[in-house]
Amino acid sequence: MSDDRTLREALADRLAADGHLRASLWRSAVVDTPRHEFLRGGYFRRVDGAGPTGWEPVMPEDPAWLPATYTDDSLVTQIAGTIVPGDIQGRIFRAPTSSSTMPSLVVRMLEELHLDDGMRVLEIGTGTGYSTALLCHRLGAGLVTSVEVDEEVSARARVALGAVGHTPGLIAGDGLAGTPDAEPYDRIVATCGVLAVPPAWLARTRPGGRILATVCGWMYSSELARLTVGDDGTARGRFLGGQVSFMLARPHLPAPLGVLPDLFGGEERETALGPGALDDWTTRFVAQLAAPRAQRVRVSVDGGEPADVVVDVGAGSWAVLRRDGERWIARQGGPDRLWDEIEDRVARWRQDGSPGLERFRIAVTPDGQSITWLR
Incomplete structure (x- = not known):
């Protein structure tokens, strides 16, 4: 038995044991399909450090390459839209754009x-x-x-x-x-x-x-x-x-942030929803329903400590969240009040018992998409 066949069978066994692979027809497909053949051009290995995330190439001649192709990991195969592992030596500090899932x-x-x-x-x-x-x-x-x-x-x-x-x-x-x-x-x-x-x-x-x-x-x-x-x-x-x-x-990638709007104007109010709520996956999904084209960033405003900012670049709407003692203050500007919309949607979801995403429903027509949840 070839080394990669052994690795394929071991991968199928792991996927089955973890409950991901159930049907025998799909097990046969995993065992019979050499994943490494789809990674002959190498992959990028993530390198974390004190600075930005870096990526370094791992090529087929590296002893780590073949075993890695049979791990249950996504392997990055392209950086910045054009760069593949064989293009560079050392590290690259750009965003991944293609991978083997x-x-x-x-x-x-x-x-x-x-x-x-x-x-x-x-x-x-x-x-x-x-x-x-x-x-x-x-x-x-x-x-x-x-x-x-x-x-x-x-x-x-x-x-x-x-x-x-x-x-x-x-x-x-x-x-x-x-x-x-x-x-x-x-x-x-x-x-x-x-x-x-x-x-x-x-x-x-x-x-x-x-x-x-x-x-x-x-x-x-x-x-x-x-x-x-x-x-x-x-x-x-x-x-x-x-x-x-x-x-x-x-x-569908987000628009470049570019130059942010003037974050010093707008209107302020106290908010019951602090920005930390968006650290939760489901809460953040609900927030996106209210502001689907908003991006969340942390930036220093007026040279102070980094603040949480939600901004819709295309619309020019924004919200800055800051703490004032025990309170959170939202300052908002632009044509829409992003944080008002996010806070209202999250509040309604919580009033309905904070249902999990498996209780959400989606409908699509030629005119658009709507997402709701069951109480």
Whole structure:
């Protein structure tokens, strides 16, 4: 038995023991699919220190490379939109833009699709191609189409998929717009986060079909949603829980902060909701429902101690939170009162018993998306 086959079986055993891998068909896919073939270009290892987070390349000749490809970890494969591990020596201090998702999340999502033989699947976000390969193993490559916005990432995935014997339909383009072919899909699965489920996905899914996607906001609380498309072209569903997180689709990335608005004007009032409440994942998700395009940052205002700031760059609205003894004071400016909206939404959620995200419901129509919760 080859070393990597042993590693594949050990990975499948770990995923099963942790409750992520349940169906025998998906276990076979994990055991038969060499993840390391999708990481031949290396990966970036995170390096933490006193300063900003750094990333250093780990290449196939490194003894740590092969075992790492069979850990249950997401492995960063691209930095800053273009830089791959083979491009640099030393460290880079920029943000990751592509990765190989942790296998436990990959197989959980694939199992949540509830696939049957003969179903056609559209994957949004090919990435390295590993999840695409698992789909091909389960359904056959002829039933799998995958869209990747980055042409170079798509090209590398095509090579890796060919190396393991799979030739699915691969498209380099904007997956948020769906695909040009006429026949609808039975399932759509997204391996990137979205601010809202695109209406184009509803049009590309047959009635009764399902969409699985991670819905996020710019304060980076996100959850996995599973929706069923109805005969009327709308989709409804629920969140599955588990604090699932993906990199946002590039068209949905937040606007650069640039020069912040003037944070010294505005109106002040006492607030019952301090900024620390947003440290909680679910509370932050609720806050995003009120202010989906707001970003949360800490900045020094007037040379003082760093303060919590919530800002919607596009709208020009902002709120600064500061402590005054035992009280919290919110100073707000711009066309909208961001903190008023956040505080009101969080208060209503708490009055309803602070339901968990598995009790939230999502509805998508061609006109937009709405999210509510059950009491």
